[in-house]
Amino acid sequence: MDQAEATEKIVAALKKKAKTKSKFYFNDLAKILDEKPRAAKKFINAMVIDEVLEYWSSGSTSMYGLKGAGKQSAGEGED
Amino acid sequence: MAKFETPFLDQLETGPWPSFVSDLKQEAESRAKNERNIEYQIPQDCCDDLLGVVELSYKHGRTHWKHGGIVGVFGYGGGVIGRYCDQPEMFPGVAAFHTMRVNQPSGKFYTTKFLEDLCELWERRGSGLTNMHGATGDIIFLGTTTEQLEEVFWELGHNLNQDIGGSGSNLRTPSCCIGQARCEYACFDTQDICHDLTNEYQDELHRPAFPYKFKFKFDGCPNCCVASIARSDLSFIGTWRDDIRIDQKAVKAYIGGEFPPNAGAHAGRDWGPFDIQKEVIDLCPTKCMRYEDGKLEVNTPECTRCMHCINVMPRALRVGNDKGASLLVGAKAPILDGAQMATLLVPFIKIESPYTEIKETVIEPIWDWWMEEGKNRERLGELIKREGFQKVLEVTGFKADPRMIKEPRSNPYVFWKEDEVPGGFKRDINEFRKFHQR
Ligand code: HEM
Ligand code: HEM
Ligand code: SF4
Ligand code: SF4
Numbered sequence: 001m002d003q004a005e006a007t008e009k010i011v012a013a014l015k016k017k018a019k020t021k022s023k024f025y026f027n028d029l030a031k032i033l034d035e036k037p038r039a040a041k042k043f044i045n046a047m048v049i050d051e052v053l054e055y056w057s058s059g060s061t062s063m064y065g066l067k068g069a070g071k072q073s074a075g076e077g078e079d
Numbered sequence: 080m081a082k083f084e085t086p087f088l089d090q091l092e093t094g095p096w097p098s099f100v101s102d103l104k105q106e107a108e109s110r111a112k113n114e115r116n117i118e119y120q121i122p123q124d125c126c127d128d129l130l131g132v133v134e135l136s137y138k139h140g141r142t143h144w145k146h147g148g149i150v151g152v153f154g155y156g157g158g159v160i161g162r163y164c165d166q167p168e169m170f171p172g173v174a175a176f177h178t179m180r181v182n183q184p185s186g187k188f189y190t191t192k193f194l195e196d197l198c199e200l201w202e203r204r205g206s207g208l209t210n211m212h213g214a215t216g217d218i219i220f221l222g223t224t225t226e227q228l229e230e231v232f233w234e235l236g237h238n239l240n241q242d243i244g245g246s247g248s249n250l251r252t253p254s255c256c257i258g259q260a261r262c263e264y265a266c267f268d269t270q271d272i273c274h275d276l277t278n279e280y281q282d283e284l285h286r287p288a289f290p291y292k293f294k295f296k297f298d299g300c301p302n303c304c305v306a307s308i309a310r311s312d313l314s315f316i317g318t319w320r321d322d323i324r325i326d327q328k329a330v331k332a333y334i335g336g337e338f339p340p341n342a343g344a345h346a347g348r349d350w351g352p353f354d355i356q357k358e359v360i361d362l363c364p365t366k367c368m369r370y371e372d373g374k375l376e377v378n379t380p381e382c383t384r385c386m387h388c389i390n391v392m393p394r395a396l397r398v399g400n401d402k403g404a405s406l407l408v409g410a411k412a413p414i415l416d417g418a419q420m421a422t423l424l425v426p427f428i429k430i431e432s433p434y435t436e437i438k439e440t441v442i443e444p445i446w447d448w449w450m451e452e453g454k455n456r457e458r459l460g461e462l463i464k465r466e467g468f469q470k471v472l473e474v475t476g477f478k479a480d481p482r483m484i485k486e487p488r489s490n491p492y493v494f495w496k497e498d499e500v501p502g503g504f505k506r507d508i509n510e511f512r513k514f515h516q517r
């Protein structure tokens with residue numbers, strides 16, 4: 001798999017779930033790519049540098065999302 | 080004049096200990112006066128607003144902070160912890176009040192100039208409030224706006240030659256005890272390995288790909304000044320293999336009252352004359368010492384290197400000469416599951432630069448396993464509990480050792496696998512029946 005293919009896979013999968021979910025664990029992304037974590041990490045890092053993905057962090061846990069997707073603090077059925 | 084009345088917080092100041100409330104008030108006042116004409120890049124009254132929102136939290140009995148967010152510096156997945164106030168109209172000075180973790184120097188040695196530079200930067204671009212140091216060991220910069228994050232990062236990197244630390248699901252800033260720089264108990268150079276691994280694993284520190292946080296801590300001896308055994312996923316604890324070095328003349332000097340025990344640390348009250356039997360020998364956890372005919376002896380194979388005797392009589396007893404470390408895995412604080420102490424994995428290993436053996440046979444195989452098998456938000460210690468200690472031995476290649484077992488069932492319990500047993504698990508039933516009836 002090359003970078004373009006990996007990006008395409010991730011973007012497609014994340015867009016499909018966008019209605020219900022905007023933040024994903026690293027492992028979820030590795031599963032979408034069907035790669036071992038170390039190999040997946042290279043692709044996913046490149047997607048962050050290319051500003052396709054962005055990090056989200058609670059301080060103790062990190063997640064990834066499509067850039068700009070989901071609000072800073074999603075409403076709880078309010079909007 | 081304080082911006083808000085803070086009766087609840089004022090009460091906190093009345094206790095016997097120094098109070099963070101007094102510190103906040105001091106900084107609020109100093110910012111209001113601005114005697115050094117600092118060009119504040121975030122609201123000058125942010126510390127007043129912080130006092131206000133904390134006071135309100137006491138009044139309401141609930142927090143007014145939101146946790147987390149999409150803040151950070153470009154390309155880094157850690158080092159910044161987003162904090163937003165949920166009453167931004169009332170407290171605009173802390174509407175965004177993010178924490179930055181700054182990688183502390185190994186062993187926490189500072190020059191005065193470096194400390195002044197850090198404080199100057201943070202007064203100008205942040206709240207001026209710091210926490211030296213956080214639970215991870217980092218220098219904690221408490222409170223700045225989103226716009227200032229890249230600015231602080233740029234100045235740290237370009238002017239102070241200083242990186243930010245770890246947060247989130249990645250390698251946390253490694254931390255070490257003061258070690259050989261000042262402590263004669265240190266069995267390896269804690270600062271050197273801490274610095275080396277921090278540089279080696281920059282990618283793991285800044286780009287989160289772990290199931291959850293991962294911590295290394297380095298203690299030069301079993302006194303465990305950075306509490307590695309309780310607070311890190313991989314703890315390095317200095318130890319030695321040969322005998323404790325005993326200076327019999329100095330032992331006598333302690334008994335004769337010439338040297339104060341514990342280097343005088345318990346001098347606050349009169350404990351009577353030093354009693355080596357009561358205060359040292361009877362307190363040895365493995366009862367492996369004796370004092371007879373004016374001679375102190377230690378039965379080394381029984382000694383667990385608890386450090387008690389050495390701490391009491393540091394001028395008479397010294398750690399051995401054949402030094403290295405024990406490596407333990409899986410400690411954690413009680414967030415998801417209960418608190419857990421670390422379990423011994425490597426009874427003894429020499430700690431020598433460039434640490435290749437440690438990287439290749441311990442750290443990296445463990446990470447590969449945990450990254451693949453670990454569930455989201457599962458610490459290494461929890462994975463070990465779930466899949467068994469045997470899996471750790473399998474992925475690292477270390478052999479099971481009685482020293483790894485504290486007690487059966489509650490702690491690693493190692494089973495044989497069929498290919499490890501001569502002849503496997505199948506037996507010749509006819510041969511068996513020759514000796515045993517049905
Ligand atoms: C009721 C309110 C709060 C709760 C329940 C809370 C809870 C927590 C917890 C559970 C952690 C540990 C996270 C981990 O490492 O896994 C943590 C860490 C932290 N929190 Fe909070 N927090 C609160 C308010 C705040 C506020 C108001 C601030 C800053 C203005 C703050 C700043 C931090 C920082 C800097 C750390 C990391 C400390 C370190 O590095 O040692 N927290 N908090
Ligand atoms: C050198 C001799 C022996 C050693 C090292 C030994 C060791 C052990 C160990 C480590 C366990 C597991 C304990 C646990 O998981 O809670 C165990 C269980 C057990 N042992 Fe032994 N044992 C020895 C001799 C014996 C003898 C002679 C008997 C009976 C005549 C015996 C009866 C049992 C029984 C019934 C259990 C099962 C307890 C249970 O799981 O409820 N053992 N043994
Ligand atoms: S852990 Fe041991 S070596 Fe390190 S500073 Fe403490 S007493 Fe000294
Ligand atoms: S270090 Fe601890 S176990 Fe070893 S001899 Fe001294 S008191 Fe006993």
